[in-house]
Amino acid sequence: MSDAAPDSNAQPYSVSELAFALKRTLEDRYGFVRLRGELSKVTHHGNGHVYLTLKDERAAIDGVVWKGSVRGLSIRPEQGLEVIVTGKITTFPAGSRYQIVIETMEAAGVGALLAQLERLKAKLAAEGLFEPAGKRPLPGMPAVIGVVTSPTGAVIRDILHRIRDRWPCRVIVWPVVVQGDQAASQVSAAIRGFCALPTTGDLPRPDIIIVARGGGSVEDLWAFNDEALVRAVAAADIPIISAVGHETDTTLIDFVSDRRAPTPTAAAEMATPVLAELRAGLSDLHARLHRCGGRVVEDRQGRVQSAGRSLARVPDLVEMAAQRFNLAAGRLSAALQKNAAAHERDLVRVASRLSAGLLLRPREAQAQKVQLLGGRLSSGLQRNAADHGRDLARISARLTPALLARPQATQRQQLDALSARLNPALARTTERMAERLAAVEKLRQSLNPDRPLSRGFARVHRADGSLAREGAALEAGETVSLVFADTHRSAVVDGEASSVTRPLPEARPKPRKPPAPPASTVQGDLF
Template sequence: MPGPSFDDDDSAAGLVAKGAAGDNAAPLSITEISQLLKRTVEERFGFVKLRGELSGVKRAASGHFYCSLKDEGAVIDGVMWRGNAERLGFRPEDGIEVVASGKLTTYPGRSKYQIVIERMEIAGEGALLALLEKTRQRLAAEGLFAPERKRPLPYLPRVIGVVTSPTGAVIRDILHRLADRFPSRVLVWPVLVQGQGSAEQVAAAVRGFGALAEGGAVPRPDLLIVARGGGSIEDLWGFNEETVVRAIAESPIPVISAVGHETDTTLADYAADRRAPTPTAAAEIAVPVLRDLTATLDEFALRQRKSVMRPVTLGRERLEARVARFPQPEALVAAKAQALDDLAERLRRGLADRAGKGRERLSELRLSPAMLQRGLRDAQQRLNSVRLVPALVTRPLAERGERLAALERLRRSLDPKAPLERGYALVSASGHPVVSSRAVAAAQPVLTLEFADGSVEVSPLGVSRSKPRPVAQAKRPAQDDLFE
């Protein structure tokens, strides 16, 4: 179908837009054509994966991330919304070659097409190493890796802080090695050592240990160990993040970095005060060997004792030299010892002579009955001469008899049955004396009246209570009142 002809003067020179003959298509608005283009691009390129070099990297205050991806012949704008940008495993910078995955769309406000990036990764290990070297040079230029910033480690730390995963083999190796070398108090700050958020947790742990107050409830460590086992460069990338490097460099506590194995090197190793090839080696660097320390102390103690005893030894040698010039002690007392031996011999002989003479005198004595009777008579005479006064014995007996008689009189006066001889009677109920009229009413049906010559049992009937009277005015009731 041929289009409208522009040879007509009315069509070419018209000021007001008019529809051409046979043309039933209304003109599109800019928004409409933009929406058509957007829908076409999104339907044709729903999900793409692009490889290119980052350029014009910037992060908005809202958290969204904007950049451009380019290669040798073209460039495309890219945007990553805040949720995905926060999950990035590295810090995007200009010049990094990346692989970006997302949806291709248009931006009508600028008549451009762009990619909404959902995931972005560094394009290969070479690009990752290039980013690592670029970051290292930038931080080194700030002086974070300068040797003069390195601090000496404490020789014997009382408390050691460990920043690592609480479930891995690293913490077990460190604790086992510390127990073998020098048992110490260990505080573990559990963190992620790999993946999204690991760098932030490690940096927060290092700063948290440094913020502990001296003498607080939680003791402040004297030394920190930042440790992780071996792995690929992607696994260890969290320890290359700038936030971890700055936290280690700013730590007020000396830090040992023990990330990976001997061949693994991270930026945390450059910032730390000491690098250990393995976590086990970090424990060996942190503390000395207790046995070696004990042996050293024993050696020092031995040297100290020798130094103290040296003047004594020299004095003893001088004293022995002087003593050698003195006469022997045996020679000084030899004369006295000989005289003592002579006196001892004379004493022995004197005792023997004295015993012999006594034995002779004893043999001369003769014991006979007459001699024994004579001695008995002499003893009887001496006994008769001793006079015993009877009053010494009788007076105490008389005094005790008087006290006993007084007690007997008191007993008789207090005997409750003594008045029975004078005509009184003892009233009792169930074996207990009755001493008031109320007791008579409350008593059992039988009362016992005890006289001097016997007792009778009676039953109280018709007992009426009267007002109690004083004992001094009360009259003894007739015995007949108790009977019916």
């Protein structure tokens, strides 16, 4: 059996005991320290605390400002600000990390990174790289969109989803790293690679390029302040949209790109139109074209009808000709009878002077001549009447009601075709208005302040009825009112009651109503 180690009987520490022992040691040894550094990763939490990082050229330390000390700070913590802070060093046992609890903070100047960034920005601006005259317009309806971003992040998914909803087109992703030493060179190579693509080839040349990345600290986004990358964007012959970081993040690529987007999703909206809106606009133009064509047809029809009113009606012309024909036929028959009677009287008068034997043969011959002349005249009148009747029937056959009703049938067909084209457009317009109304109703329901109460939330009102938006504004011992979905409850803020009584807001005097005008100036009711 081997000998036991000399310290084998030492009592072992638990992890918690060691962590809290280190915590007490640091707090006792460094209970008051004064640091100078540059602020980074500043986060204003909703509970009132401020989390940040103090750094210099070689090291960094996490820091926290509790909400009770935030109101006593002389400056507001901002990204890139160089400050001098005082506080104590402590540890976070759950994560084996040490940090500084800041009690005071004062400004010491602009950080080194921001100073370097401002010098580079002034240099590039002096060269004219940021001039608005050099910005290229974005294409209205791009067929191919190039995206330079990380293929594994949420940014590319948001861009593809937004483009698919608005304007389905081909998207080419050039994968790059968007953070670190290699990010600037890879993004520059991607932009130059897109610009070098031929217009005709297996891989189409993009009509627009989106350079996208999610939000982060100044160090995370520092690659997009690289001078070589800025010059590569300025030299590109394809319009570029910069979508680096969130709305408050700014890099040098934002100033030299053709358009700056606050978020990657907004960049996808800038690059693409809305297909549904284009279709609706095209339908509206199509409907306007049909309305204009209909008005032109109606104007021409009105002119034809006005010109037709000045012309005589065809039935009137035929009736007048038939009336003249009947009148002439009636007069001709009476005239022939009178002529025959006159010749007969003359014949009788001459025959009375001659003997019966001498005049027998001439009388018979004369009678035969008269009968022959009357037959020829009668047959001629009948043929003339028949010819006029055929002409009248032929004209009446040409002017049938069907021929006269043909323009009305043509107009009715045109009206039916126009109605068939307008009905789908009206249905689409109605459907679009219904969708907008449904969206407005959803927005109204989402903005209802009482809606979250049904999910277990509550509103906190102070004694004067105002809404308590921050916990730091409430004092210990102050009476508040809790508004739930079904009832109201009173509560008192935990802690000892404050000796200072908060003065209630002064009641504002109600506005006095203006005096009524004299009876002589009051205008009577017209109705």
